Amino acid sequence: MKVKGKIFALLILLFLLLLAACSDDAGTNEESEGTDEETTTEETTSDEDADPFGAYEEAITIAIGQEVDPTDTSLEEGETPLNNKYVNHVKENLNINVEHAFTASPSNYDQKVSLAIASNDLPDAMIVGPVELRQMVEADQLADLTQVYEDYASPAIKEIIDSTGGVALDNVTFDGKIMAIPNSQASADGIHNMWIRKDWLDKLGLEPPTTIEELKEVARAFVEEDPDGNGEDDTIGLAGPDTSNKLYANFLESTNNLYGFDGIFSAHHAYPGYWIEGEGGDPVYGSTLPETKEALATLRDMYAEGLIDKEMGVREDSGESVISGKTGMFSGPFWMPYGPITDAVTENPEANWQSYAVPLDENGEYTPHLSTPTSSYVVVRKGYEHPEAPMKMLNNLFAHESEFDHMEGGGGPGHYPLRLVYAPADEMEVTTVAMREVLAGTKEPEDFYDMPAYKLIKNDVDTVFDAKLEPYDNMDIEHWDITSTSFTRAYSALVGTAPQVDTEVKGVPSLIYSQTESMEDRWVNLKKLEDEIFLKIIMGTEPLDSFDQFVDDWKQQGGDQITEEVAEVVN
Amino acid sequence: MKAKGFAKHYYLMMLPGFVWLFIFSIIPMFGIIIAFQDFNPGQGVFNSEFVGLETFKYMFQLNDTPVIFFNTMFIAIMKIIGNLIVPLLFALMLHELRYIGLKRSIQTIVYLPHFLSWVILGGVLLDIFAYQGPINQLLGVFGLKPILFFGRADLFPFLIVGSDVWKEFGFNTIIYLAALTGINPALYEASGIDGASRMRMLWHITLPGIRTTAVLLAVLGLGNVLNAGFDQIFNLYNPLVYSTGDIIDTWVYRTGLLNLQYELATAVGLLKSVAGFILISVSYYLAYKFTNYRIF
Numbered sequence: 084m085k086v087k088g089k090i091f092a093l094l095i096l097l098f099l100l101l102l103a104a105c106s107d108d109a110g111t112n113e114e115s116e117g118t119d120e121e122t123t124t125e126e127t128t129s130d131e132d133a134d135p136f137g138a139y140e141e142a143i144t145i146a147i148g149q150e151v152d153p154t155d156t157s158l159e160e161g162e163t164p165l166n167n168k169y170v171n172h173v174k175e176n177l178n179i180n181v182e183h184a185f186t187a188s189p190s191n192y193d194q195k196v197s198l199a200i201a202s203n204d205l206p207d208a209m210i211v212g213p214v215e216l217r218q219m220v221e222a223d224q225l226a227d228l229t230q231v232y233e234d235y236a237s238p239a240i241k242e243i244i245d246s247t248g249g250v251a252l253d254n255v256t257f258d259g260k261i262m263a264i265p266n267s268q269a270s271a272d273g274i275h276n277m278w279i280r281k282d283w284l285d286k287l288g289l290e291p292p293t294t295i296e297e298l299k300e301v302a303r304a305f306v307e308e309d310p311d312g313n314g315e316d317d318t319i320g321l322a323g324p325d326t327s328n329k330l331y332a333n334f335l336e337s338t339n340n341l342y343g344f345d346g347i348f349s350a351h352h353a354y355p356g357y358w359i360e361g362e363g364g365d366p367v368y369g370s371t372l373p374e375t376k377e378a379l380a381t382l383r384d385m386y387a388e389g390l391i392d393k394e395m396g397v398r399e400d401s402g403e404s405v406i407s408g409k410t411g412m413f414s415g416p417f418w419m420p421y422g423p424i425t426d427a428v429t430e431n432p433e434a435n436w437q438s439y440a441v442p443l444d445e446n447g448e449y450t451p452h453l454s455t456p457t458s459s460y461v462v463v464r465k466g467y468e469h470p471e472a473p474m475k476m477l478n479n480l481f482a483h484e485s486e487f488d489h490m491e492g493g494g495g496p497g498h499y500p501l502r503l504v505y506a507p508a509d510e511m512e513v514t515t516v517a518m519r520e521v522l523a524g525t526k527e528p529e530d531f532y533d534m535p536a537y538k539l540i541k542n543d544v545d546t547v548f549d550a551k552l553e554p555y556d557n558m559d560i561e562h563w564d565i566t567s568t569s570f571t572r573a574y575s576a577l578v579g580t581a582p583q584v585d586t587e588v589k590g591v592p593s594l595i596y597s598q599t600e601s602m603e604d605r606w607v608n609l610k611k612l613e614d615e616i617f618l619k620i621i622m623g624t625e626p627l628d629s630f631d632q633f634v635d636d637w638k639q640q641g642g643d644q645i646t647e648e649v650a651e652v653v654n
Numbered sequence: 655m656k657a658k659g660f661a662k663h664y665y666l667m668m669l670p671g672f673v674w675l676f677i678f679s680i681i682p683m684f685g686i687i688i689a690f691q692d693f694n695p696g697q698g699v700f701n702s703e704f705v706g707l708e709t710f711k712y713m714f715q716l717n718d719t720p721v722i723f724f725n726t727m728f729i730a731i732m733k734i735i736g737n738l739i740v741p742l743l744f745a746l747m748l749h750e751l752r753y754i755g756l757k758r759s760i761q762t763i764v765y766l767p768h769f770l771s772w773v774i775l776g777g778v779l780l781d782i783f784a785y786q787g788p789i790n791q792l793l794g795v796f797g798l799k800p801i802l803f804f805g806r807a808d809l810f811p812f813l814i815v816g817s818d819v820w821k822e823f824g825f826n827t828i829i830y831l832a833a834l835t836g837i838n839p840a841l842y843e844a845s846g847i848d849g850a851s852r853m854r855m856l857w858h859i860t861l862p863g864i865r866t867t868a869v870l871l872a873v874l875g876l877g878n879v880l881n882a883g884f885d886q887i888f889n890l891y892n893p894l895v896y897s898t899g900d901i902i903d904t905w906v907y908r909t910g911l912l913n914l915q916y917e918l919a920t921a922v923g924l925l926k927s928v929a930g931f932i933l934i935s936v937s938y939y940l941a942y943k944f945t946n947y948r949i950f
Contacts, residue, residue, distance in 0.1 A: 194911060200695055201910070224696045396892060397802065611893075615894075624807065
């Protein structure tokens with residue numbers, strides 16, 4: 084009995100200790116946060132001659148959350164995401180030591196961010212999207228960056244942010260305070276063109292498609308006529324979204340949707356996921372309109388006929404079959420050479436991937452949906468001692484990015500900590516035209532040297548002859564040096580961006596690109612309703628008319644209320 | 655004297671389990687409060703505003719709630735039945751084998767998948783059942799059209815149950831084999847002399863001999879009726895099979911961690927815990943009634 088009693092006493096003591104340890108921890112945390120805040124306000128107010136590019140006298144440390152792609156092979160031997168040329172450059176130039184609070188692969192990054200927010204265990208700075216930004220502002224987790232932006236943002240970055248006509252700053256201003264640093268991306272990120280294997284077209288004696296009907300014919304030929312010539316029935320006409328991509332880009336994530344059906348929807352004048360102007364002038368949600376039903380009917384037929392990847396929606400990565408040479412067409416923005424295409428042509432130098440502004444609508448016009456100029460944000464944890472450090476890193480990156488982009492083993496954009504894109508809206512189109520003029524000999528590279536906002540253009544025009552071989556007006560893959568370090572960038576511009584330079588884009592924007600209040604609670608479930616039913620309609624497990632039931636459900640379960648809110652915001 | 659020494663060991667052995675239970679199961683229980691709050695992660699559990707039962711009202715309006723409860727129960731009950739009957743039949747067959755070496759090696763081989771995690775097995779299964787995978791190629795030999803197995807909502811629960819039984823039956827077989835060796839061989843000898851056939855022996859000696867084990871395993875399984883296997887389903891599902899494959903745990907994970915709806919996720923989790931508590935109490939009572947199994 085005695086022993087029993089002692090052991091129970093021991094157990095209880097242990098629990099008490101545990102409890103004490105837990106509460107102790109919380110206590111000290113709060114305390115230190117309190118003192119941090121004081122020092123922060125002192126520093127920002129007392130620091131009069133703020134230098135956007137100045138190095139710290141004593142080395143400071145910043146712990147960030149960073150996306151690290153495990154398949155990114157751009158680092159050299161011995162380098163790590165925290166020890167490479169760019170990170171060392173940050174250390175030398177600014178005296179900032181970058182550390183990782185967490186890293187996550189691209190498909191898990193959002194989840195890690197959510198976890199950090201939910202547990203209130205935040206890195207000093209990280210990149211988030213509009214939904215997380217709103218959540219963090221409401222939870223009072225973010226440092227006020229109004230002063231930091233005023234004093235520390237470099238003139239070049241300010242100029243680009245101002246060029247969005249106030250949209251970028253509006254998105255991060257809450258109660259008159261700037262709570263995050265917005266990016267500003269090229270509009271090309273939001274235009275999803277059709278990438279097609281031109282060598283397959285040539286082999287089967289086909290012309291590039293323009294309408295949806297022609298696109299279907301091409302897809303059918305790609306599936307049935309054995310374009311890769313291996314005698315097996317193993318080719319895919321049109322790729323479909325994998326588990327980390329969407330059927331179409333939506334108003335909250337309006338850019339960079341890979342392997343989606345954006346083009347097929349917009350050729351029907353259907354803009355699912357977008358808030359557009361209805362017949363009476365009031366906002367309506369594109370997913371609930373009859374045009375969307377028509378587009379779904381088209382996709383459903385295509386899937387049933389086997390023209391679309393049978394494993395869409397189930398695949399982990401649709402890019403794999405692009406690289407292995409099984410896919411004939413897929414939808415994606417201009418930068419796909421940074422995605423699967425460079426690997427695909429390395430694997431098979433004959434894979435002549437070209438980009439087209441197709442399909443067109445019934446009037447022969449190209450009517451894709453357009454993106455918001457800003458969609459990702461650098462946020463700084465409330466209480467971090469050096470709230471201006473992330474801004475300095477952004478200034479530094481913008482000023483020096485072009486030096487690293489073309490460097491052999493420079494680490495690549497995937498390894499730049501806190502990388503936000505700063506680009507004038509027409510950056511890619513201007514770059515493409517400039518490169519063409521230099522290739523054609525009508526202008527000299529020097530003519531484009533004095534364009535500071537277009538940070539990569541000087542390098543682009545200087546190196547274009549490394550990657551592009553003669554004849555300079557033929558973009559087929561055999562006229563490129565695919566081993567050149569500037570190949571990826573030059574191919575993205577001269578091939579990837581060519582469709583929107585050569586075609587008139589009659590784009591459709593969304594009325595809003597952020598959440599309204601009742602969306603915070605209701606949107607997730609409405610979105611799930613939509614995603615599930617559309618996927619099933621296309622893949623044939625639900626009848627097409629279940630679309631009507633979806634519209635009713637959507638309206639009843641909060642859609643009507645949200646539509647009213649959107650109307651208030653817009654008007 | 656002797657008894658005292660024994661007791662010390664037992665308590666010490668219990669200690670790590672107790673600490674684990676306390677840290678991972680007792681402390682987090684305070685988090686239940688979140689279900690009744692408008693939870694704000696910046697202010698934490700103690701300072702968020704209380705909103706009463708609002709979250710629960712919303713929860714019962716959602717179409718998802720009955721669906722995920724049904725899916726969870728359906729998959730879990732099928733798993734309990736499968737994991738009871740398949741290993742039982744397998745153990746009986748193995749028991750009849752005469753070559754000990756063969757028996758041992760079969761036993762070891764079928765028990766191997768138990769040690770693999772679902773992250774690995776998930777990838778393997780997705781490949782085996784892929785559109786151009788081996789199973790579909792086999793179907794092609796018989797002139798059948800390929801099936802996108804993991805995209806079919808009607809097949810998904812059965813794939814889940816089937817693969818779970820395949821993974822675990824070797825482990826459960828061992829428990830039955832242990833029970834089988836516990837049967838007194840004299841009984842078989844005696845019935846053999848009386849002229850009983852193999853089937854008779856099975857029916858009158860073997861099955862009654864392991865009845866307690868079978869009932870105990872079944873009844874204990876009831877306690878898991880709301881755990882349909884997060885690891886497994888999470889690694890295998892996709893939006894196409896949400897309607898039949900989404901269980902409480904995966905739904906709570908998506909709602910709470912991916913979509914930041916902490917209150918809703920906690921409320922559903924709480925409902926699960928309440929239902930689970932009732933079922934465990936019932937299964938404990940049944941275990942006591944049928945097999946005299948007691949903890950207290």
